[in-house]
Amino acid sequence: MTDQPSLSFFARLWLALVCFWRIWLDRSFAQAVLPVREADRAGKLPAGIPVSEPAPTQPAPPPPAPAAPPPEREHASALQFLAMLQREGRLVDFLQEDVAAFPDEDVGAAARIVHEGCRKVLRQYLALEPVLPQNEGDTVQVPAGFDAQRIRLTGNVAGQPPYSGSLKHKGWVITSVKFPSTSPALDPRVVAPAEVELS
Known part of the structure; x- marks a missing residue:
C-alpha cells in the first residue's frame, strides 16, 4: 500500500x-x-467501516416522539458561536473568500485580523488548557492505561504501553464554557446581518 x-x-x-x-x-x-x-x-482503522446499527430482535412499538425543535433551535449554541467568531474575527468572510488568487502577503495580513478576533472570542467564552504541559518537541512518557481520547499515538506504534515519544502537539481540552443564553426572539441562522449604509 x-x-x-x-x-x-x-x-x-x-x-x-x-x-x-x-x-x-x-x-x-x-x-x-x-x-x-x-x-x-x-x-484499528479497516479499509471500509460500515455505518449501521443492529436491527432489534423483536419489533417494539415506537414511543410517541416528542416534537423535535427545528434544526436552527437545536443547534442554536453552535450557530451563536459561529456568529461571535464572525462578529469579532470575520471568520465566515475569510472562509468564504477564494484566497487562491491573492498573494501570500495579503492572505497573511487578513489571517492576522481573523486570528486576533477569533482568539478574543475563544478566550472570552471558553477556558482551554493543554492536554500535556510539555513543550512540542520534548520527549514525553505515555503510561499504561492512558486516555486514548486525550492522547493519540502516531508513528511506529508497536507493543504495549508505557511508550516514550516526541510531543508533536500538546492538545487542547476545554475546562469551562461560558456561552450567553440564546434569546428565542432571535433567528440563530443569521450569522451576520447584511449592512446597508444610507446616504
Whole structure:
C-alpha cells in the first residue's frame, strides 16, 4: 500500500474547520464519523467501516416522539458561536473568500485580523488548557492505561504501553464554557446581518 502525500498545515487546518462545523451542525455526518473515531481509539482503522446499527430482535412499538425543535433551535449554541467568531474575527468572510488568487502577503495580513478576533472570542467564552504541559518537541512518557481520547499515538506504534515519544502537539481540552443564553426572539441562522449604509 502506498503512503498518501502528507497534508500541509493549512490543508489540515481547513479540513479541521470544515469537519468541526459539519459535526456540530449535521447529525448524520457526526454519526458517520463516530465509527472512524472509535476505530481510531482502538488502534484499528479497516479499509471500509460500515455505518449501521443492529436491527432489534423483536419489533417494539415506537414511543410517541416528542416534537423535535427545528434544526436552527437545536443547534442554536453552535450557530451563536459561529456568529461571535464572525462578529469579532470575520471568520465566515475569510472562509468564504477564494484566497487562491491573492498573494501570500495579503492572505497573511487578513489571517492576522481573523486570528486576533477569533482568539478574543475563544478566550472570552471558553477556558482551554493543554492536554500535556510539555513543550512540542520534548520527549514525553505515555503510561499504561492512558486516555486514548486525550492522547493519540502516531508513528511506529508497536507493543504495549508505557511508550516514550516526541510531543508533536500538546492538545487542547476545554475546562469551562461560558456561552450567553440564546434569546428565542432571535433567528440563530443569521450569522451576520447584511449592512446597508444610507446616504
